[in-house]
Amino acid sequence: xxxxxxxxxxxxxxxxxxxxxxxxxxxxxxxxxxxxxxxxxxxxxxxxxxxxxxxxxxxxxxxxxxxxxxxxxxxxxxxxxxxxxxxxxxxxxxxxxxxxxxxxxxxxxxxxxxxxxxxxxxxxxxxxxxxxxxxxxxxxxxxxxxxxxxxxxxxxxxxxxxxxxxxxxxxxxxxxxxxxxxxxxxxxxxxxxxxxxxxxxxxxxxxxxxxxxxxxxxxxxxxxxxxxxxxxxxxxxxxxxxxxxxxxxxxxxxxxxxxxxxxxxxxxxxxxxxxxxxxxxxxxxxxxxxxxxxxxxxxxxxx
Amino acid sequence: xxxxxxxxxxxxxxxxxxxxxxxxxxxxxxxxxxxxxxxxxxxxxxxxxxxxxxxxxxxxxxxxxxxxxxxxxxxxxxxxxxxxxxxxxxxxxxxxxxxxxxxxxxxxxxxxxxxxxxxxxxxxxxxxxxxxxxxxxxxxxxxxxxxxxxxxxxxxxxxxxxxxxxxxxxxxxxxxxxxxxxxxxxxxxxxxxxxxxxxxxxxxxxxxxxxxxxxxxxxxxxxxxxxxxxxxxxxxxxxxxxxxxxxxxxxxxxxxxxxxxxxxxxxxxxxxxxxxxxxxxxxxxxxxxxxxxxxxxxxxxxxxxxxxxxxxxxxxxxxxxxxxxxxxxxxxxxxx
Numbered sequence: 098x099x100x101x102x103x104x105x106x107x108x109x110x111x112x113x114x115x116x117x118x119x120x121x122x123x124x125x126x127x128x129x130x131x132x133x134x135x136x137x138x139x140x141x142x143x144x145x146x147x148x149x150x151x152x153x154x155x156x157x158x159x160x161x162x163x164x165x166x167x168x169x170x171x172x173x174x175x176x177x178x179x180x181x182x183x184x185x186x187x188x189x190x191x192x193x194x195x196x197x198x199x200x201x202x203x204x205x206x207x208x209x210x211x212x213x214x215x216x217x218x219x220x221x222x223x224x225x226x227x228x229x230x231x232x233x234x235x236x237x238x239x240x241x242x243x244x245x246x247x248x249x250x251x252x253x254x255x256x257x258x259x260x261x262x263x264x265x266x267x268x269x270x271x272x273x274x275x276x277x278x279x280x281x282x283x284x285x286x287x288x289x290x291x292x293x294x295x296x297x298x299x300x301x302x303x304x305x306x307x308x309x310x311x312x313x314x315x316x317x318x319x320x321x322x323x324x325x326x327x328x329x330x331x332x333x334x335x336x337x338x339x340x341x342x343x344x345x346x347x348x349x350x351x352x353x354x355x356x357x358x359x360x361x362x363x364x365x366x367x368x369x370x371x372x373x374x375x376x377x378x379x380x381x382x383x384x385x386x387x388x389x390x391x392x393x394x395x396x397x398x399x400x
Numbered sequence: 401x402x403x404x405x406x407x408x409x410x411x412x413x414x415x416x417x418x419x420x421x422x423x424x425x426x427x428x429x430x431x432x433x434x435x436x437x438x439x440x441x442x443x444x445x446x447x448x449x450x451x452x453x454x455x456x457x458x459x460x461x462x463x464x465x466x467x468x469x470x471x472x473x474x475x476x477x478x479x480x481x482x483x484x485x486x487x488x489x490x491x492x493x494x495x496x497x498x499x500x501x502x503x504x505x506x507x508x509x510x511x512x513x514x515x516x517x518x519x520x521x522x523x524x525x526x527x528x529x530x531x532x533x534x535x536x537x538x539x540x541x542x543x544x545x546x547x548x549x550x551x552x553x554x555x556x557x558x559x560x561x562x563x564x565x566x567x568x569x570x571x572x573x574x575x576x577x578x579x580x581x582x583x584x585x586x587x588x589x590x591x592x593x594x595x596x597x598x599x600x601x602x603x604x605x606x607x608x609x610x611x612x613x614x615x616x617x618x619x620x621x622x623x624x625x626x627x628x629x630x631x632x633x634x635x636x637x638x639x640x641x642x643x644x645x646x647x648x649x650x651x652x653x654x655x656x657x658x659x660x661x662x663x664x665x666x667x668x669x670x671x672x673x674x675x676x677x678x679x680x681x682x683x684x685x686x687x688x689x690x691x692x693x694x695x696x697x698x699x700x701x702x703x704x705x706x707x708x709x710x711x712x713x714x715x716x717x718x719x720x721x722x723x724x725x726x727x728x729x730x731x732x733x734x735x736x
Contacts, residue, residue: 239418242711246673251703254695255429331544335677338546339692354547361550362558372547379542
């Protein structure tokens with residue numbers, strides 16, 4: 098008998114989660130822009146995953162007979178290179194397709210790094226308060242008192258310019274936002290009855306922090322993660338553009354733009370397409386982020 | 401108000417100390433010591449190296465060195481550039497007006513267009529205009545501005561040929577800087593066409609740097625306005641029979657401005673980050689380009705000094721915005 102009620106309890110919990118998911122989707126799908134963003138984002142993921150199959154050429158193969166060839170619809174272009182070639186005869190389309198991999202990879206790594214470190218620090222600060230809290234928050238204030246791109250630039254200069262170091266630098270610059278959000282949410286939750294109840298039962302500290310409290314602070318963090326995914330892509334592209342991110346011949350979009358700079362007045366396509374790729378990807382993620390925010394946390398709507 | 405000010409100052413001082421500590425340790429994290437860095441690729445003898453290490457105090461314990469460093473900072477000595485041998489503060493101050501001029505123009509541009517666009521979008525909520533504004537704002541917000549700058553150069557300089565590609569003023573004009581602001585200096589110089597040339601050089605960088613603030617301000621104005629328009633006192637004003645222009649322009653706008661002002665203040669850091677990219681694209685001789693150049697020239701003394709100065713300026717501006725905000729809104733002033 099006892100077992101039966103236990104199982105029933107489990108069932109309602111599962112269907113409850115399904116209900117929540119359904120409710121989330123109902124709110125999310127109301128926002129047309131968010132759905133468009135989601136579709137576009139999924140397409141980019143598919144392109145990135147199957148880049149080797151989709152790309153018509155190898156991203157770094159140089160066709161010596163086709164330097165700066167325009168896109169196929171322009172005079173002098175050919176269907177062999179649909180979006181034209183760059184200054185050393187590499188196919189633009191193939192490089193853009195492979196570039197999607199780098200951008201998504203950068204976004205994932207930066208957000209995971211910033212999320213793990215930021216949430217842990219924020220949880221510790223909000224949970225323990227006192228001098229630990231003060232120390233952590235002052236540290237975050239220091240990081241925030243530099244313009245983010247400048248600090249990332251200097252960090253990369255110290256670590257040495259490379260894609261990995263650029264990702265580390267951007268993650269460091271971004272995580273104060275996670276710390277602040279988590280701390281605020283944790284402080285809000287700490288005074289609630291269920292936390293007191295858990296304490297009374299004698300739940301261990303780590304479990305209390307990560308299993309009891311943290312899941313209730315997730316809504317603003319998910320929204321922040323989506324928005325900082327797009328910032329990460331933008332910042333990494335900016336670093337690449339300044340020569341401090343991914344190094345040539347990596348087909349990273351920002352690095353491609355840096356290489357194309359001297360040809361802007363001669364060959365518009367080498368500049369236009371990588372920028373479009375960055376813009377549309379970032380726009381899709383931001384659209385999605387807006388939808389997430391509206392669906393998860395109506396209170397944040399106006400901010 | 402004084403207590404509010406002191407409280408803010410109490411947060412800023414330790415933060416600034418932290419900033420100096422970071423800038424101080426950063427130069428020591430680099431491979432090689434500062435003397436070798438100064439010597440460059442030529443290298444130097446052991447004995448001369450030791451003598452220079454002693455001369456600059458690099459042989460002392462690290463804490464003593466930090467103490468000396470702080471003392472120098474307090475006396476306004478931000479180090480000497482390794483490349484130009486000029487004091488960092490002097491170089492910074494010569495270039496700073498160019499960045500300020502560009503940033504002021506950008507924020508002016510953003511407010512000039514962002515405020516009315518956001519207001520109209522809020523009043524005509526759900527209209528095609530509103531949808532266009534929201535889509536445009538999100539696009540602007542997602543814009544990689546370094547690419548945006550290149551596109552504008554292609555179109556306005558390459559195809560139309562109406563704007564110059566780089567610099568602050570045409571090479572035909574030369575006059576001694578008085579204020580450091582090219583728009584003012586060119587007027588003071590009395591040279592014909594100088595002002596127009598300076599203005600033309602400013603247009604594209606202003607648009608590029610102002611795009612993201614414009615998007616943010618338009619969005620923020622719209623949502624602040626929407627919130628205020630739903631308030632009871634607006635309904636009361638309507639019921640009293642006030643004209644819509646009076647309700648929106650006077651009653652609603654005044655209250656909607658508070659969050660908007662905060663957002664404008666918050667854009668200062670964003671502007672600095674944007675200035676790095678904008679100045680690089682347009683070869684604008686300001687702080688952002690100087691920092692990028694210093695990094696690529698491995699002029700770490702300039703990077704260190706510049707980092708501290710920029711952080712200091714941002715902190716002071718933020719303090720100022722906080723005070724202004726406290727002045728407008730007593731609720732903030734009195735929160736513990």
